[in-house]
Amino acid sequence: MEEVIRLPRLGEPAPDFEAPTTHGTIKLDDYKGSWLIIFSHPADFTPVCTTEFIAFAKIYPELQKRGVELLGISVDSISSHIAWARNIEEKMRVKIPFPIIADLNKEVSQRFGMVHPGQSKTETVRCVFVIDPNKIVRAMLYYPLTTGRNMDEILRLVTALQTTDEHKVATPANWRPGDMVIVPPPNTTESAEERLKQGYECVDWYLCKKKL
Amino acid sequence: MACISPDGQPTESGKKLLRALKSGLSSAQAIAQDTGLPLFRVRSGLRELAGAELVTEKGGSYALSPKGKELLGSLS
Numbered sequence: 001m002e003e004v005i006r007l008p009r010l011g012e013p014a015p016d017f018e019a020p021t022t023h024g025t026i027k028l029d030d031y032k033g034s035w036l037i038i039f040s041h042p043a044d045f046t047p048v049c050t051t052e053f054i055a056f057a058k059i060y061p062e063l064q065k066r067g068v069e070l071l072g073i074s075v076d077s078i079s080s081h082i083a084w085a086r087n088i089e090e091k092m093r094v095k096i097p098f099p100i101i102a103d104l105n106k107e108v109s110q111r112f113g114m115v116h117p118g119q120s121k122t123e124t125v126r127c128v129f130v131i132d133p134n135k136i137v138r139a140m141l142y143y144p145l146t147t148g149r150n151m152d153e154i155l156r157l158v159t160a161l162q163t164t165d166e167h168k169v170a171t172p173a174n175w176r177p178g179d180m181v182i183v184p185p186p187n188t189t190e191s192a193e194e195r196l197k198q199g200y201e202c203v204d205w206y207l208c209k210k211k212l
Numbered sequence: 213m214a215c216i217s218p219d220g221q222p223t224e225s226g227k228k229l230l231r232a233l234k235s236g237l238s239s240a241q242a243i244a245q246d247t248g249l250p251l252f253r254v255r256s257g258l259r260e261l262a263g264a265e266l267v268t269e270k271g272g273s274y275a276l277s278p279k280g281k282e283l284l285g286s287l288s
Binding site: 023024025026027029030031033034064069 | 214215250251252253255256257259260
């Protein structure tokens with residue numbers, strides 16, 4: 001009988017794993033209390049992935065300032081990951097400071113739904129999972145094999161999630177740190193009437209913003 | 213941060229953790245703060261050292277095992 005794999009969903013616990021990485025064996029539990037971004041790439045020694053790894057390495061200090069760790073994953077071997085990271089450092093002068101899972105048996109990538117057979121039956125597509133300190137999946141991004149990810153968006157996304165948690169607000173389209181945030185909309189007639197008197201910048205009762 | 217080499221000897225990171233335990237630190241959080249290593253690396257490293265019987269763990273508190281003390285003594 002074929003095994004049914006339940007894919008991760010927003011607001012639910014991230015799939016547990018214990019996996020060999022370039023920094024030794026790592027468990028999801030090792031990240032408890034920190035934010036974690038797990039990102040998959042199709043294959044080592046490929047052009048788009050190389051540009052992405054350089055870009056992830058460059059935003060890593062900014063992520064660390066926000067209490068976020070990075071963990072890469074692909075179906076390549078540890079030796080391949082090590083050789084690729086060394087090649088990036090030698091040729092492009094960028095050190096890859098975060099661990100990379102060697103998911104040769106696809107155990108972790110299948111749990112996270114990283115293999116999309118319509119794109120490739122053998123490689124992981126470009127996924128990003130943002131996992132919070134309680135191991136809850138807070139955001140997911142999926143990019144095709146041909147399109148490198150946008151690091152500004154990944155930083156923005158994490159910052160927006162952390163802002164939401166800290167201030168109990170939502171963030172509007174194209175929000176950047178420093179912009180006004182959205183006050184959660186009222187859920188009763190009474191609070192809708194009161195909302196316009198509360199000193200927020202409102203278009204109407206359901207769309208009010210404030211400065212943090 | 214593998215803490216044990218394939219030859220069974222602790223790596224530099226492994227030695228760093230063993231020395232932190234020798235100094236009296238016992239929790240992964242305290243060791244991470246003291247060494248500046250990310251917490252996930254300390255947790256995975258301590259687990260690896262415990263697997264090699266260089267470290268003991270009880271309720272989230274870590275200590276050098278007799279084997280770990282002996283090894284650390286031979287290194288310094």
